[in-house]
Amino acid sequence: MRIDVITIFPEYLDPLRAALLGRAIERDLIQLEVHDLRNWTYDVHRAVDDAPYGGGPGMVMKPQVWGEALDTVCGEATRLVVPTPAGRPFTQEMARAYAREEHLVFACGRYEGIDQRVIEDAARRMPVDEVSIGDYVLVGGEAAVLVMVEATVRLLPGVLGNPVSAEQDSFSDGLLEGPSYTRPEIWRELPVPEVLRSGNHALIERWRRDQALERTLRRRPELLDRLPEGSLDERDLALLDRVRGEQRQAG
Numbered sequence: 001m002r003i004d005v006i007t008i009f010p011e012y013l014d015p016l017r018a019a020l021l022g023r024a025i026e027r028d029l030i031q032l033e034v035h036d037l038r039n040w041t042y043d044v045h046r047a048v049d050d051a052p053y054g055g056g057p058g059m060v061m062k063p064q065v066w067g068e069a070l071d072t073v074c075g076e077a078t079r080l081v082v083p084t085p086a087g088r089p090f091t092q093e094m095a096r097a098y099a100r101e102e103h104l105v106f107a108c109g110r111y112e113g114i115d116q117r118v119i120e121d122a123a124r125r126m127p128v129d130e131v132s133i134g135d136y137v138l139v140g141g142e143a144a145v146l147v148m149v150e151a152t153v154r155l156l157p158g159v160l161g162n163p164v165s166a167e168q169d170s171f172s173d174g175l176l177e178g179p180s181y182t183r184p185e186i187w188r189e190l191p192v193p194e195v196l197r198s199g200n201h202a203l204i205e206r207w208r209r210d211q212a213l214e215r216t217l218r219r220r221p222e223l224l225d226r227l228p229e230g231s232l233d234e235r236d237l238a239l240l241d242r243v244r245g246e247q248r249q250a251g
């Protein structure tokens with residue numbers, strides 16, 4: 001997979017070259033290039049922004065500069081991703097879909113964002129996603145790109161040492177993952193749950209499923225409503241009823 005990022009702060013993307021992602025680059029599992037948007041400016045001030053039409057605070061990123069940058073960087077197989085708080089929420093499902101793409105280009109906005117015509121124009125030639133990483137406002141798109149690239153690249157074949165761990169992560173089966181423990185058996189008077197030391201794999205699997213269901217119901221109940229029909233068996237439903245009962249009692 002090839003990933004290009006266009007930004008006015010290329011150094012902000014340096015963490016993409018560290019740890020797991022850095023190793024993926026070294027092993028040629030991904031080709032990453034970070035571009036300075038100012039390379040496509042043509043005035044002495046290398047300006048990338050201008051005052052907004054209609055008035056109001058802040059500045060808007062200029063369409064000419066972005067247009068030329070995207071004309072240069074995007075190709076036949078590009079999906080363009082534009083981070084914005086006004087976008088579709090980024091999910092694990094989108095990370096999985098991005099991991100199947102051949103070429104992702106990320107366009108990092110700053111100030112009040114990018115002139116909307118840049119997105120409209122690009123959408124004439126390629127798929128374009130305006131994507132939010134959460135209901136809060138960042139200063140620029142770079143941190144959002146770090147999040148999306150990391151979530152995507154770890155799903156590429158060969159990137160994770162143990163690919164099974166990604167299959168069991170939160171959201172993979174629509175639920176949050178339950179708690180994890182390691183040695184020692186007792187730490188600060190807190191024991192590891194007995195069942196995990198039992199060696200009984202069927203019991204352990206059932207316990208993990210129960211923990212995932214209970215955690216999801218308590219922390220992110222809306223995820224349960226989105227599960228495909230038939231995902232919950234009778235035992236699952238009984239457990240959820242019990243937890244709901246406890247929640248009612250606790251007020």
Ligand SMILES: C[S@@+](CC[C@H](N)C(=O)[O-])C[C@H]1O[C@@H](n2cnc3c(N)ncnc32)[C@H](O)[C@@H]1O
Nearest residue numbers: 083084085109113132133137138139140141144
């Ligand atoms: C200050 S924000 C612009 C906010 C914009 N005026 C609005 O209210 O929708 C500047 C840039 O940060 C990035 N950004 C901010 N919050 C984000 C979020 N939640 N998800 C993705 N990108 C975000 C986008 O690239 C955006 O263009």
